[in-house]
Amino acid sequence: MSNNNKITIKDFINKVLAGTALGIIVGLIPNAVLASILKLFEQTDIVVMLTRTVYMFQLATPLLIGALIALQFGFNPMKMAVVAGSAFVGSGVTTFNPQMQNMVNNAMGAYVSAGTGDIINTMLTASVAVILVLLIGEKFGSVSIILSPIVIGGGSGLIGLLMLPHVKGLTAMIGTGINSFTNLQPVVMSILIACSFAVLIISPISTVAIGMAIQLNGISAGSAAVGVAATTIVLVVHSWKVNKSGVTMAVGLGAMKMMMPNLFRHPIILVPILFTSAISAIPVAMFNVMGTPSSAGFGLVGLVGPLASIDAGLNVFTAVCIWFIIPTVVAIISLILFEKVLKLYKKEEVFIYLG
Template sequence: MKKQKVMSKVFVNKILAGTATGVIIGLIPNAVLVGVLKYLSQYRLATTIGQSAIIFQIATPLIIGALIALQFEFSPMNLMVVAGASFVGSGVVKFTPDLGENGLYVGAGTGDIINTMITASLAVLLILFVGDRFGSVAIVLTPIVVGVGAGTIGFYLYPYVTAITSTIGKIINNFTTLQPLLMSILIACSFAFLIISPISTVAIGAAIQLNGISAGAAAMGVAATTIVLVVNSWKVNRSGITIAIALGAMKMMMPNLFRKPIILVPCIVTAVICSVPVALLSISGTPGSAGFGLVGLVGPLASLDAGLNIGWDLICWLVIPVAVALLSQIIFEKGLKLYNREDVFKFLG
């Protein structure tokens, strides 16, 4: 029983590690380029680069599936079968019968990361179960049985799994009916947690059409977690890891969240304090900026466009989060000794 528990833990950790790295690779290019390229939209090359980054982002489930399979040291064929199944089950490409004469397959976003993980897990388990049973016809049967099979199961699970995101979105949407300060705190805390979970903050922000102060609070929650992770990662991870987080790869800390949930304490506290200026200064955003935070400077630029002056913009988006993150580090790690930075913020992927 104990051995089975250990094996289950190792299995989950490998799924999380592959997902965390895959999310970084898939999302970073568009996250970094989107803020810069929008100012160069008059140039054809800039537009093409932006389109290429979006298409690359659509391949995120494929990348996640491949990296999960790599965690299990699968052969090249089995690796790509898991990748293909993950792509199908993610829902990133959907058949739209109303487009064209006979319908079209349309790709958008990154798909549902949770369903990608579930589908990849099913594909991995099927490959481990099948082993060498297919013999010389493995090249034919493995893609059909495992790739299409697991992908189809993921396809049918997709509506039920995405209902989780929908339910969370509805709960957060209820916060928008509260008075501004309480609303800002609750929304900021929600997004501070979601940005290091498998759930997409961008998808939720767009799905419930957060706007105005509610969108500003959502983006501030993401920004708060980003700053906390950067501040605490600086001396415990390689510089590349910290830079990746700063550029938008907060989800790479998913394994840390599942294994060391204490990581949420400084994130939530920082989000609470940083959300206060959002309500007091009416820091606003759009449905498109709600899930990005500091990534590509989307959050700060959206609040500038909404009328916040550049001085307050710098103070609210950078000075206050950095100061609170540093202070929370001193209080929680050195004062209250709730955790050790090396233990909690060391990248586990």
């Protein structure tokens, strides 16, 4: 790989992160935006069809990530397709269920797709495929069109599936650690859970998967969602004059993971995020802001977090204060404090979109 393609480990990781960030935006934004809007309309046939359309588009997120990672390396269309296919397989977004009946031929066993798959394993599988492409190069010659999908696509896809249970095990360990916070005093619990989810939402780990896996409920789920919301607002506040309006809008609508490259390259962005999350979490315990396992990882996306707390009995005025006003005020204070006063960073350098 080093002979013809002089790529450092740092460059390799940055390319994978950049492709992943853009793939997440493209894959998640349609469903994140339209799903919440379409709920406001009567469920006519066309509305139902459009809802299903954007959800199916979301299922292709691992495929998009793989393709965009390959694009970062300048691969030709065939190599790009091979990496994309491998990433899709390794993500686990589609699994085989032997207990389900296949509606096509009525045989037992069917393939089922849901969610976006495991983002970490998607990145790892795509990385394996990229390495194989770089190592093999043009050695397949005229039969490359046949051997590349079989050897590289099938091989790296298989490796991805073998890694998947272990990667999911890592996610489960993180979830178990977070779940231990629920035994602490309410305010401390709220702060620790909010900060944990604030960090996770800009990492490759799925906050939704964590919330569902450990069945966060009540105040713990509300804390998790507020942590996600706080990160969203911090990124919007810091991105407002730094990035193009489309980037800021995408972050505000739910594509916080597009800032993953910034987290890995400039970890200092965690300072305002954790500061805002910690302070924003205090009212969660004071006002009993509740949530559910399914709302814990969403935050402001589709207003899932705020609506769940209102459904649990929180009045609208208090909800607006806790979910929007307090995090926004604290985020602005963090910008002034950490950039202007303490001069820990320049937002133009650490919050500029790196995808």
